[in-house]
Amino acid sequence: MSNTVKNFNYVDYLWDDEKAAKLGDDQVALFLYRSNILGADLRITNYGGGNTSCKTIEKDPLTDEEVEVMWIKGSGGDIGTLTKAGIAGLYTERLRNLKNIYGGLADEDRMVGLFNHCIYDLDSKAPSIDTPLHGLLPFKHIDHLHPDALIAVAAAKDSEKVTKEIWGDTMGWVPWQRPGFDLGLQLEKCLNDNPGIRGIVLGSHGLFTWGDTSYECYMNSLEVIETASEYIEKKIKEKGSVFGGQKVQSLPKDERREKAAQLMPMLRGLCSSENRMIGHFTDSDVVLQYINSNDLERLAPMGTSCPDHFLRTKIQPLVLHLDTNEDLSDTAAVLEKLKPAFEQYRKEYQAYYDTHKRDNSPAVRDANPVIIIYPGVGMFSFAKNKQTTRVANEFYVNAINVMRGAEAITEYTSLPRQEAFDIEYWLLEEAKLQRMPKEKPLSRKVALVTGAGGGIGKAIADKLAEQGANVVLTDIAEDRLQEALETYGRDTAAYAVCDVTQSSSIAEAYKKACLEFGGVDIVVHSAGLAISKPLEETTEKDWDILQNVLVKGQFELAKQAVAVMRKQGQGGDFISIASKNGLVSGPNNVGYGTAKAAQQHMARLLAAELGGDKIRVNTVNPDGVIVGSKIWEGDWAEGRAKTYGITVEELPAHYAKRNLLNEIIYPKDIANGVFALVGILDKSTGNIINVDGGMANAFVR
CATH class of the missing domain: 3.40.225.10 (Class II aldolase/adducin N-terminal domain)
Structure with a gap:
């Protein structure tokens, strides 16, 4: 400067x-x-x-x-x-x-x-x-x-x-x-x-x-x-003190984040009783000083003063009466404790509307809280997208600073409820809301995609984000993830380094999804590798890594995804990126083909089990995705070329010629298949979509 x-x-x-x-x-x-x-x-x-x-x-x-x-x-x-x-x-x-x-x-x-x-x-x-x-x-x-x-x-x-x-x-x-x-x-x-x-x-x-x-x-x-x-x-x-001094002791940071990750999907589900919401969490020093104070119970119900604040945060927050040592592992018990507080909040918001509405007031809006406070842990916000919920959170931090200052000067005063209502339900504000662009098909949803550092996984993440979803990219290579993340705008994506063969690593990825966006709605298992060898050359190591990444990884991803989705109570989607090779018997493919077949049948088994939870499980079968695919960067391409007696450079044309449409298949084509299942075919489960240009021997029926 x-x-x-x-x-x-x-x-x-x-x-x-x-x-x-x-x-x-x-x-x-x-x-x-x-x-x-x-x-x-x-x-x-x-x-x-x-x-x-x-x-x-x-x-x-x-x-x-x-x-x-x-x-x-x-x-x-x-x-x-x-x-x-x-x-x-x-x-x-x-x-x-x-x-x-x-x-x-x-x-x-x-x-x-x-x-x-x-x-x-x-x-x-x-x-x-x-x-x-x-x-x-x-x-x-x-x-x-x-x-x-x-x-x-x-x-x-x-x-x-x-x-x-x-x-x-x-x-x-x-x-x-x-x-x-x-x-x-x-x-x-x-x-x-x-x-x-x-x-x-x-x-x-x-x-x-x-x-x-x-x-x-x-x-x-x-x-x-x-x-x-x-x-x-x-x-x-x-x-000498702020907000009447401290009433509640904060948990250590790691414990706060763990509690928040456990609780967020439950809060998200409760806040989504009318419309699905995206979450945000903060436990900054400013927030903790306020939410842990003696004056919280007096100040929080008063609401914010500046119109710009409460237009985004609602008239007042919901304060949770949960101890910091609360056991959050029993979802049913925690929800039983939380539901009455949400019901009371909605009831009070409806009363606020009924008491202050004018003859020409717009209809009552979603009565769920935007700001939720957990003393000792942090502050949550929920709104229609990540930007809106982050901004609401920031505005409430501004409101905290305002209360802090006003209380130090003399005494904090908020707007009279009628004045607040007339701002919130102003016809001009309603007109502004009506001018907002139509939401995209996957708006308000959170997707976690494995293998998203490049290739098919990145193409899938791109498609889901393009259609409105927040995406959590996972991969074993952080450098790939960092590079991939830079292609998204703010408030769209996050990443987590994740080894799908390790349960604890998967848990950390879901924790990231919960803390960043409130939970997860779509999980796509795209992480993979391919090994093409004859039976006598296939080693136990080859077999184990294929089973661990493709099959065990899918099992553990699904198991942990279902736990989060059940907390939310909003259903969900699990997509397995399998392969034509799981349906077609071919040479030099025993390890890979067996693992892909296991992925396909596991998806059918999960679809049968999870339908009651409105969790849909489907499969996309690619074939011959050479251009832009990470799998084809290694020995697999050489193995396939050797099998067909051609060069690696001839593979794309070879695969195009052998399908019925004579088309080269790209990662974006697989992404379109995923979108069809999660964004259009919302009453399909247990299905397989082949994205292979048409391979008659891979027809499912």
Whole structure:
């Protein structure tokens, strides 16, 4: 970083003069740069939280006159990842002229529709509800942020008095009000009544700051947040304890993770009573300090204060009354203990809805908790996908920081329940939900794929991820896994080094799946090897490794998968990647063919046994997958070529010529077969799909 780093203890100073200089006088680019570095610090604002803007002078394409245009983060965006495509450009004067036709609080929703009549840039993202808050203020660059420290001030009892104590006459304050046009008018009035202020605290909500340049705005925001943070830390030191002190002792980290892995599939199943959910777990020091405290039982039911927080976390968490020494190995007993707590939570959420609903409120949403707290162990969250559940978890951490600060200052206050409900069930929020893209076929599902470091296994993982699943890649080669993981976006995949011949290694892979995503729904046994030798050359070592990897590995994978799936109570899929060689008798293949036949029949046996659990077991039989297959990198290709009296290079064409369709079979073709079984043929079990281009001697029937 080229410039001298400013001294901040509670926020990250990330402005780089060299990077900013390259942007020249492009105020929109500088506003986007500021937005991105602000969004990189979760203490400043969480994913999707807050809003930023700038105002520039542009040529009106209709009149050729110079006009002021406001550029602002569009609806549903995230400042940390904001690009030009995610902003809206509006005529500032037109936006301000809406004051002439504003009809009061009952007119708020209509006003949002009128923002579209103020659009300057036809490529604009839909303007957000915060648009008038920025447009009615005169400053060139504006930040609306949700810093933990500022929301702590905003959510503290006597917030206005505290604001004055911290900043004197340099900061304004407005009481809580739902975002909208009227709140923009309140900000405008606050500035007019207090000329010269550097920002405004929004009661129970957040912060507005500004500057003539992007850098001045950035520094103003950081300085205000730093001042609030210093004030809070001083108060905490004076108080001597946080959250009333410790009530519960945390388990050691390894034990916490073990408990969490055992419990997550059960919690996931309970949270999925209406819709299948994906999980996330955290046991950070911040979380443990709160969930182990004496004040947890008082603070947790109060709910969060900032609208952005409870929109993602629900109005309040579910606190589990489980001891840290609870035996979680007896699934039935644990579920018996947990079910009443979930039933009570759903009942209370329904009562919250019934008590506060309006005549035009959207229908009640999923009544299950999003945030679940296990004192001494950690905090779980469950939502429709990994990003949503991770972000909900992060937002509740923000809420913890807010409660910590507000309690140190005076006393934490949350939004009145009616105000919270009106935000949660706002018709504009409902419209935003309805605009979300349709979920993919495997959304909300978790898949574990063995042999996923490359070849067929990687192709299967790619296909399942493409169709919406979270994937856990396993392989014996960590370097392959690390390379494979880099091909996925954030919140899509995880990996575990796994030797399928070792029960303990398989257990660790499932533990990873549970901790990362909450459990597992699809297991694909693709790990394998091939040995092609005549009977007299096949050694006991050859026999054992084929049996251990292909057969014993499948047995242990299935056994442990079923244990997790039964905890979830949501059914599941187990897919065996076998081979045409399990059905067809051929020379020099006794070890491999026998093992593949065992895989196929084991799948049928498991299908017969597990149907009552809605766990479907099916098989995909590849043949001749040479291009891109790890098996063909070794001696197997040479053995097959020798058997057929051809060269290794001639093998792909040889295999293509011998099938009925005269097609080369690729790893992606096997992946399509797996997807057909787990994503389309949802009432099939005990089946075999041949993906071999058509081999008449391998027809199952």
